[in-house]
Amino acid sequence: MRKLPFLLAAVLLFGAAAAHADDASKHAKVKELFQLTSMQNRVDQIRVSALAQARAFAAQEFASTGVSAQQDNKGVAAYYERLNALVDEGYNWTKLEPAYEKVYADLYTEEELDGILAFYKSP
Secondary structure (H helix, E strand, C coil): CCHHHHHHHHHHHHHHHHHHHHHHHHHHHHHHHHHHCCHHHHHHHHHHHHHHHHHHHHHHHHHHHCCCCCCCCHHHHHHHHHHHHHHHHHCCHHHHHHHHHHHHHHHCCHHHHHHHHHHHHCC
């Protein structure tokens, strides 16, 4: 009877270690998927597009208020600098990757990731 708590603790510890190993394997597969699908490049393309849209919207807003959107206007230039910084920060792959990785790891099973990887590796 005295061995039961030790046996239970060993089973729980082994189960936690196995789950961690499975989780690490799954996250490695997600990272491989990101490489195969050029996820960082896609996020960079979205950033460029978002910046272009934000700048076009800002230009329209400046025009509607009668403010000249010329770059030599210090206020407008400062606005665009801040706009660039916000878009760059919002679409920063280094910051986004952990969140994307968690979403993919939570969404797909390891078997599904294996299938997705096989698809992207196929001719």
